[in-house]
Amino acid sequence: MSPFWLRYSLRRVHKLMRFLLVSDLDNTLVGDDAALSMLNQSLQKNREQMYLIYATGRSYASARALQREHALLEPDFWITGVGSEIYRDGAQDPQWAKQISEGWDRDQAIFIAQQFQPLSLQPISEQNPHKISYFLDPKAHTNTLIDLQRALTDAGLAMQVVFSSNRDVDILSAKGDKGRAVLYLREQLNIPAETTLVCGDSGNDISLFEHSTLGLIVGNAQPELLRWYRKHGRPGHYLAVKHYAWGILEGLHHFQLGR
Ligand code: GLC
Numbered sequence: 001m002s003p004f005w006l007r008y009s010l011r012r013v014h015k016l017m018r019f020l021l022v023s024d025l026d027n028t029l030v031g032d033d034a035a036l037s038m039l040n041q042s043l044q045k046n047r048e049q050m051y052l053i054y055a056t057g058r059s060y061a062s063a064r065a066l067q068r069e070h071a072l073l074e075p076d077f078w079i080t081g082v083g084s085e086i087y088r089d090g091a092q093d094p095q096w097a098k099q100i101s102e103g104w105d106r107d108q109a110i111f112i113a114q115q116f117q118p119l120s121l122q123p124i125s126e127q128n129p130h131k132i133s134y135f136l137d138p139k140a141h142t143n144t145l146i147d148l149q150r151a152l153t154d155a156g157l158a159m160q161v162v163f164s165s166n167r168d169v170d171i172l173s174a175k176g177d178k179g180r181a182v183l184y185l186r187e188q189l190n191i192p193a194e195t196t197l198v199c200g201d202s203g204n205d206i207s208l209f210e211h212s213t214l215g216l217i218v219g220n221a222q223p224e225l226l227r228w229y230r231k232h233g234r235p236g237h238y239l240a241v242k243h244y245a246w247g248i249l250e251g252l253h254h255f256q257l258g259r
Pocket residue numbers: 056057058059082122126133134164168169170204
């Protein structure tokens with residue numbers, strides 16, 4: 001628990017400034033409808049005092065479908081495809097796309113990844129110009145992804161391999177993940193790390209926690225994120241007891257964000 005004076009001054013800062021809430025969708029914000037509806041009510045009360053960003057592995061179309069199915073609030077920005085795309089007012093941010101193109105060569109990466117037998121391509125709907133996604137065979141050798149990363153780097157490609165939920169493998173630009181996309185938007189909105197809370201549950205959320213913002217891991221998090229937290233977690237990170245959006249509510253209360 002932070003000292004009283006710090007909590008007091010943070011409360012004052014939060015009252016004066018807009019805070020930023022960034023949340024992953026599947027199994028973080030979405031997963032328990034009663035919790036989601038409670039959280040939505042609470043966020044609506046604070047809507048003028050905050051920016052809301054969804055950061056998801058889904059494509060934009062699929063994230064919009066999820067929004068309709070679960071009555072998600074309209075966010076200020078969408079970070080989709082694990083940070084490979086940013087959308088605002090229904091349009092993609094071309095500057096972000098340009099920024100993450102450096103060192104990216106889609107065809108060469110696919111050529112390299114094809115040589116890894118345990119990888120099978122995800123449906124075309126989940127591929128985009130700056131994201132190549134595969135499923136990993138559960139029987140794959142534990143070194144498969146380390147070897148894939150090495151092969152990409154050795155070929156001179158600035159790309160990163162992200163593993164989530166014991167199944168999903170994303171090849172992304174080294175500059176284009178969820179965490180860097182949030183940093184890019186924070187710089188535009190002029191929001192400091194101390195008034196930003198990022199929330200997630202799985203491997204593709206790790207990059208969110210790698211910057212100096214506040215961070216909330218829901219109680220139902222996947223082993224790869226919990227492993228990362230045990231190794232790299234710091235005081236600004238909070239591991240909730242509760243699951244899904246209940247965990248986000250727990251985190252908002254813990255960090256005294258909103259009302
Ligand atoms: C979402 C995406 C998928 C990706 C996974 C992990 O499920 O649809 O393409 O691999 O998130 O990032």
